[in-house]
Amino acid sequence: MQLQTMAAEKLSPAAPPADAAIAIDDVTLRFVTPDGHMMTAIRDFTMTVARGEFACVVGPTGCGKSTTLNLVTGLLRPTTGNVRVMGNPVTEISRDIGFVFQSDALFPWRSVIDNVAAGPLYRGTPKAEAYERARDWIARVGLARFEKHYPHQLSGGMRKRVALAQTFINQPKILLMDEPFSALDMQTRTAMQDELLDLWSEQKSSVVFVTHDLEEAVALADKVYVLTAGPGTVKSVYRIDLPRPRVMADIRYDPKFIEIAKVIWSDLREEVQLGQNRGLQTGH
């Protein structure tokens, strides 16, 4: 018991410090639905990610996880409250941000190398240099033989690796990932998680990683945010003090890991059930 409370320390939400990498301060966001009503996606939402921190977000489906990430990119604006990135209010899409999308967002008309080189090319890097860096990143995600392939000629796992290379090549200081590995099989996912942790510790970026898989969250994160069923708000925050470097294949058998996962799951379970019941009532 002693161990477990030390490992998964429940934090009390506080106003974000000024120098945080990401600071979402008391944000509410409402969508206007097609029939003209207002629909609250997230409410009174406060979240801080320190520089170099790895934060995971878990919550029932439809609770506003993707919406939260879009607030950080600037693609969505809060209805009330404010969002700061690296201390500055979000006014436009920041060059410091990298985003791995929930859905497949590669450009199907570009080959693997053209997809990976897209970021530097958009940002005005000379062609030769952009392609050299792209080649380097493709090799790092283990796809060197597939440079000339088009996305439709790759497996789902390979496409995800291309998406990672496409994002990492810009060396983002802030990395947002929306269920990036949920479509992968167990082995590939474990390998990609290890790869992600390597890249993260090397680049010292700050990460927000959305997942519906609690074990994945606990295994990767410094900090886990549990959201309530929609309209989403932060239910609780846990600090995960498992030692690093972590090895994904082994960590799930670590007794301390299992204890933490149990504690957080008992917290999350209520929300998942709530979300499901609500979904049944409203019929979607």
Added chain:
Amino acid sequence: MTAISPAADRAATRETSIAVAEARAKARLHRRHALVIGLRLAILVVFLALWELGADYNFIDPFFFSSPSGIWEQIWSWVTEGTSQGPLWLQIYVTLEETFLGFVIGALGGIAAGIILGRNRLLADVFSIYIKIANSVPRVVLGSVFIIALGLGMASKVALAVVMVFFVVFANAFQGVREADRSMIANAQILGASPFQITTTVIIPSAMSWILASLHVSFGFALVGAVVGEFLGAKQGMGLLISTAQGAFNANGVFAAMIILAVMALVVEFIITRFENYVVKWRPAPFNEQGA
């Protein structure tokens, strides 16, 4: 726990039986292909023979419905002796030139308008009503307007072809832009693309298959525009050739001109298909063609 591996000799026999099955499947495909071509030729021959015989025995009146030999003689005399308006190749050239100009101008205009309105919601909401109105005007009637305004020369035919092509291409380009995947656009934005780069590297490529689909149809429309324009009043061109033949009750001439136009359309259609395959080579093959 023991691992089980299949015996090696069984693997070898399996290899050979796969090879045999493969060869059989290939031969079957080959035979089918030959059968399809053979049937197509047979239908053509039977059709032409019935037509010719029907005309010979007066089941079909060749005065109204011509006959294959009559059409052939007409084409041959046009090729060797020229038409009443000058050499045949000149008529083809004039019509093709009008069609191409109309097609290119109409398609470029349609693509540009489709992209601009597709990217700008306000413009789209404001202009959609006018486009609907313009689109509902029967376009062939505009041919008369153009002839009055622009004269009997090339300009009036090109204008009619442009109008025929523009709306089809516009509608498809607009739809293609609207269907562009939102997360793909967001991805480009976050990777650092400017609005202009998004248009050129995301919007246009993703609308490309829509646009190309419309180019197929609209080349035919451009040809209709040019021919109808010539029909209504011209000094040169295939349309004039048809209308002259019609005036002289020369069914052979009408059919011969029609066949020449059909061949022109087929050749261009073939070229557009080649172009399309070249441009969208990133597209996955349909499942039934994969691995063939």
